[in-house]
Amino acid sequence: MSRKKTLSRKKFLQQIGLGIGAVGTGFFFPNVLAAGIGSTKRSGAPKKILVLGAGLAGLSAAWELRKAGHEVTVLEARNRAGGRVSTLRKPFAEGLYAEEGAAAFSGSYTHALKFIDEFGLEKTPWAMPEKPIIYHLNGEKMTVAAGETVKWPYEMTEEEQKLGPFGIVNKYLIETLPKEMTQPDKWDQPPLLQMDKVSLGEYLKNQGASEGAVKLVKNTMWFAAMPDETSGLSTAVSDFGLFMSGAPFFTLKGGNDLLPKEMASRLKDHIKYGSAVTAVKDTAEGVLVTTTEAGTAKEYKADEVIVTIPVKVLQKIRFEPELSQAKRKAIEEMPVLNLTRTYLEVDRPFWQDEGLSGLAYTDLLLGQVEPHINQNSPDSSPAILDSYVTGETAGNLGELQEKDVINEVKKQMKKIYPDVDEHFKKGHVKAWSTDPYALGGPSWPGPGDVSSYLTDLQRPEGKIHFAGEHTSVLRSTMEGALRSGVRAANEINQNS
Template sequence: MKGNEQSGISRKDFVKQFSLGLGALGTGVFFPNMLSANFVEGTTLNPKKVLVIGAGLSGLAAAWELKNSGHQVTLIEARSRPGGRVSTIREPFADGLYAEEGAAAYSSSYTHALKFINEFGLEKIPLAFPDTAITYHLNGNIINVKPGETVNWPYNLTAEEQELGPMGLVQKYILNTLPNEIGMPHMWDKAPLIHLDQISLEEYLKKQGASEGAVKLIKNTQWFAEVPGSTSGLSMAVSDSGLFMGGTPFILKGGNDSLPRELAKSMKDNINYNTVVSKIYDDGNKVIVSARQDGRIKDFTADKVVATFPLKVLENIDFKPSLSPEKKKAIKDIPVINLTRTYVQVDSPFWMENNVSGMAFTDLPVGNITPIVNSNGISDKPAILESIVAGPSAPRLESQDKEKTITRMKSEMKKLYPDIGEHFMKGHVKGWSTDPYALGGPSWPAPGDVTSHLRNLQEPHGNIHFAGEHTSILRSTMEGALRSGVRAAKEIHENV
């Protein structure tokens, strides 16, 4: 969610908002912050020449830690910018408008992110609750829910479930039932957390007594429940409930890419952009990385390599010697969740005239909708309605012409905002499965995947170390990416 700056929310107000079904929120109420930071310590007496592949958050964190510890670091990045899937777009929007193509929010529980955010003095903007109605399109019904209003949710729910609403259901069936260890990600491979990997989010909800209708309501209103039957209960518990919802969510003023841009700026002399890696050869003494840079093949040589390719890109890299069968299987088997984001710019936030927030949760092909307004909240300036479609339908959207996607999403939005055609200016589409340097959204382990594959994803391959959110129990988060980069840096620094 996005909104104007606010100082925080009291427990009383939080519980009140829970009953409104506003979607996932960082709370800082139910879970203590047990996510301790663990960075590289000391300056090396035996500096290594390290090549970091990828200038996303994981690569930037690894490079930062290694450089500050005395190692000789070079970063190579396929794109012309840093950040990877942390991507803030400012074009083609009107002046003052920007939107996030990738990672949507940080949390005050993100210890590693906070270290870097504070290091660069970046301004945090807490996410605010809308003070006008949120729109729901569920099971053929359109409902505008005002703050404090009780509504009839259009599913077969128990009387208690009806009273609770979407976030009340999350509180009852998830937050109140998970073990305290969800705030201790290092405990992921021990009881009681490890047992959660054997069941899906949907199975977990039903074990706690959730009705079929409650599962559907949670699915259509919560970002982490898009594919409840294919989501590891462990990943949901640690990454979504214990981490993100264990703190207050916020965005960075000027865009979430402010963090990777500042990290990259501090290492600008160490970064090579527009450099696409194809082969990595480790002869036991040094590593040779072959890449295409400005249309020509260029080889980079290093003592150690940190590889931060996204999962589906990693499948296409030629490693010699070949990766272990266990690592290959892990790379192939771990799913990613595909995301298509469509941005419809309008000449003004016209929905305000009807006393609705512009935010919508739906079971329509348009997915969920977030309003993005001028940072000063000026009502007569252009604004954006952003559609987020996640899961199996996203790649199908991306396979068609972008103008067709914009037209279709605008048509779906018209069911919620009948006047949108009169205000439409332009559109933009970001499909992550068609992005050649991502080939999909973040990792999304299914039941059993964490137990079977996480250790193999983390394991070094000779002089090649691996990082990325998919190598962290904190999957699909910026914090997970940062921590994975620090972990890879520590492996190199402490074993030189």
């Protein structure tokens, strides 16, 4: 189909209400990512391999290595698998849950789909809101129904006012991004490489977007939360070329963590939880990994190692010999996205009394608001209002005590739902920047960071290999993490 095929305004408004961007881009971009990264067979004798980290990257690496006949042990600091794929069930009412990290899958996630289908996990389509959405922007609160024309509170051209958020994305991004965005292996070649030189904000303005239009996109699109600190290349390849080329989007019924849980259950004899890595030493005889387990140091030996630990945590691990200067620089300077989510459990989805969807986009401290409802009894059971905050504000929130964050978010939430206090039951906060095994959300390259650091982040050093979403051009995606693990496993298989 033509990349410039248009959808109805009603469809646009429904799609922008998803909170994950433009669902309709599946109509514009052919999904040419299906081939993904294939696995390879072992070319020599089996080896003893240590995989550091049981997130999706570590699990996929272990899976491939086990399939190739290697002896594999996964060392995981937490008491669970999944890393930043984490579904929150406690302390909420029975049957109620919300995602702490990775929010949704795309139909373009070939590696994820391979596991999801093999395990028989049930998909839940990401429902498009039919009811009105609340916007609180530039001091003005608006309730917008699908198909309704509104006056957006920013200085924009007459055309941009008529287009609205999704129409602006369509005009300045969808219709202008190079077709190579669906070919991630070409990230280091023109025209994609040039896109890494500019921020998303600069790119939009270069296409003719006004300052007000950029602000509107910033406050209504998750991928544009930090437009001046986001690589145009990352937006093109990861957000549009990968994620949005694979509509329809979906979650896993029961929680997205069911994928890593199922992978881990089938590797259970090969995963050691509560093993926090402190040092990695490459020797002539192999690799020696030191961990702390229940306060006691322990050593593991292997022929080779795959490190899938988040990039900020990686800075705290001692390597012998010291990693190359280029590798250290890449690890130290690759940005990550600060992310703080605050969950307010309420006695029921009271916003439905006013015929609202529960979804809100704001430039307030509480960021974007998403509702989570018990699907078994959606009208009367307890529900959640989830405040999703990124960037500097998220970092500042994360430094506060939980009760103070909940109180502040509740105070801000009253600007959206004035009677939230009457329904509030309990709150919970997840600040990824204070999680000792993450120290932030996913990698979030700024202008120039992909071309400066990605190759060095991927490159093995001696017998030490590296994976994780931060080593993939498909940054901040579950698919990027899975593919990175396969890539690292292939490096070992090809040299075995």
